[in-house]
Amino acid sequence: MLRYLTAGESHGQALLTIIEGMPAGLWLTADYIDRQLERRQGGYGRGARQRIERDRVEILSGVRGGFTLGSPIALKIANRDWENWREIMNPGLEARLDERVITRPRPGHADLAGALKYAFYDLRNVLERASARETVARVAAGAVARRFLEELGITLAGQVVQIGEVKAVPAEGTPEEIRSQADASPVYCPDPQASAAMVEAIERAEKAGDTLGGIFEVRVYGVPPGLGSYVHWDRRLDGRLAQAVMSIPGIKGVEIGLGFALASLPGSRAHDEIFYSPVQGYYRVTNRAGGLEGGVTNGEPIVVRAVMKPIPTLRKPLRSVDMFTKEPVAAAYERADVCAVPAACVIGEAVVAWEVAAACLEKFGGDTMAELKESFLRYKTRIRRGER
Ligand SMILES: Cc1cc2nc3c(=O)[nH]c(=O)nc-3n(C[C@H](O)[C@H](O)[C@H](O)COP(=O)(O)O)c2cc1C
Numbered sequence: 508m509l510r511y512l513t514a515g516e517s518h519g520q521a522l523l524t525i526i527e528g529m530p531a532g533l534w535l536t537a538d539y540i541d542r543q544l545e546r547r548q549g550g551y552g553r554g555a556r557q558r559i560e561r562d563r564v565e566i567l568s569g570v571r572g573g574f575t576l577g578s579p580i581a582l583k584i585a586n587r588d589w590e591n592w593r594e595i596m597n598p599g600l601e602a603r604l605d606e607r608v609i610t611r612p613r614p615g616h617a618d619l620a621g622a623l624k625y626a627f628y629d630l631r632n633v634l635e636r637a638s639a640r641e642t643v644a645r646v647a648a649g650a651v652a653r654r655f656l657e658e659l660g661i662t663l664a665g666q667v668v669q670i671g672e673v674k675a676v677p678a679e680g681t682p683e684e685i686r687s688q689a690d691a692s693p694v695y696c697p698d699p700q701a702s703a704a705m706v707e708a709i710e711r712a713e714k715a716g717d718t719l720g721g722i723f724e725v726r727v728y729g730v731p732p733g734l735g736s737y738v739h740w741d742r743r744l745d746g747r748l749a750q751a752v753m754s755i756p757g758i759k760g761v762e763i764g765l766g767f768a769l770a771s772l773p774g775s776r777a778h779d780e781i782f783y784s785p786v787q788g789y790y791r792v793t794n795r796a797g798g799l800e801g802g803v804t805n806g807e808p809i810v811v812r813a814v815m816k817p818i819p820t821l822r823k824p825l826r827s828v829d830m831f832t833k834e835p836v837a838a839a840y841e842r843a844d845v846c847a848v849p850a851a852c853v854i855g856e857a858v859v860a861w862e863v864a865a866a867c868l869e870k871f872g873g874d875t876m877a878e879l880k881e882s883f884l885r886y887k888t889r890i891r892r893g894e895r
Pocket residue numbers: 554615616617637638639642755756757758816818819820842843844845847850851854
C-alpha cells in the first residue's frame with residue numbers, strides 16, 4: 508500500500524513528508540522533485556512570502572545512488588522564513604508565546620473553528636498548520652508519484668482555465684504541448700490572450716485590496732483501463748481523486764469529465780459510445796466521462812477540474828469578532844497571496860498523480876520497479892489483444 512504523511516508548520520523549521528510503499532529501483536533525484544516545488548512557488552499573484560522561500564528538497568532516506576530502496580522515503584523542505592520566527596515558533600520553553608498573538612479570526616479560514624475545537628487562545632496555533640504551506644510537502648510526494656508514473660508511460664498536464672471572470676477554453680494537444688504552453692504563461696494558462704487578461708484581473712484585484720479564485724484542470728494521459736474499482740465505495744478512483752483534490756486548501760468544488768455541465772444534457776449527449784478496431788482495441792470518440800466509469804479508468808485520459816475560492820486573507824479585511832474582547836473588529840491581516848490558482852493547479856497535479864500511482868500499485872503490485880513493469884506490460888498486452 509502506498510501512503511504518505513506530512514508534518515510541519517508554516518513558519519516552523521521545515522515541512523516533512525514520509526512516503527511508504529514505493530517499490531525499489533525507481534530513479535529519483537532531488538532535482539526532479541525541486542522542479543515541481545519551483546512550479547508550485549510560481550504563478551502570478553503570489554505574495555511576499557514566496558520572495559523569502561526558495562523551496563528545495565533534501566532526501567533524508569529511502570534513496571541511494573539515485574534509486575529508491577523500497578524503504579520509507581523521508582523528504583525535508585526547509586522554511587527560510589523560520590529565521591524570522593525562531594523565537595515565536597520555537598518548540599522549546601524559551602518560545603515567545605505572547606508575541607504577535609492573533610485573536611481576530613479571518614472569515615474563510617480555519618481560525619475560528621480550529622480555535623474552538625482545540626481550545627486555543629492564540630489563533631496562530633491553528634493557522635500554522637491549516638496554512639497551504641503544507642502543500643509543499645504534498646507536491647514533494649506527488650513528484651515521487653509522477654516519476655513513478657513516467658516509468659509506466661503515464662503523464663500529467665495541468666492548466667488554469669479560469670481566474671475570476673476570465674475564462675479560457677482548455678488547450679488540446681499532447682501532454683508535453685499543454686505543459687510547455689502552460690508553463691510559459693505567468694498563470695499557467697496555455698491561451699496567451701486569456702493569460703494576459705488573467706494577469707490584468709489579478710492586478711486589478713490587488714489594487715483594490717481584494718483577491719481572486721478560479722478553476723484549474725488536470726489531465727492524466729496513458730492511463731490503462733481498470734485502475735480503481737467498482738466493488739466498494741472507498742476503492743472508486745473517482746471518489747479518491749475528488750477527496751484528494753478537495754483536500755487542497757481553498758478548493759470548493761471538483762468535477763470529473765463534463766461534471767456539473769451534465770446536469771443540463773440529455774443522456775444521448777452525456778456518455779461516450781464504444782467502438783472497436785483491431786489496431787486500437789476498444790476506443791471512444793468522446794471523453795465526457797473524463798476517463799472514469801463506475802469508479803474505474805476506462806482507458807481515456809482522466810480529466811479532473813477544481814474550483815478554488817478567492818484567498819480569504821484580505822488587505823481590506825472582512826468583519827470579524829475579537830475572540831478576547833468579543834468586540835467587532837476587522838479580521839487579521841499581515842500579508843497574503845492575491846491569487847493562488849496557478850499554484851493550486853500544480854498541487855492538483857501532485858495529488859492526482861499520487862492517487863493514480865497508488866491505484867497502479869494496487870493493481871500491478873511488486874517490490875521492484877522491474878516486477879511492477881512486467882505485470883503492467885502483461886496486462887496492457889492482454890487488453891490490446893482483446894483477450895479475456
Ligand atoms: C497555494 C495556496 C496558497 C494560498 N495562499 C493563501 C494566502 O496567502 N492567504 C490566505 O488567507 N489563504 C491562502 N490560501 C487558502 C487557504 O489556505 C484556505 O482558504 C484556508 O486554509 C481555508 O481552507 P478552505 O478554503 O479549504 O476551507 C492558499 C491556498 C493555496 C492552495
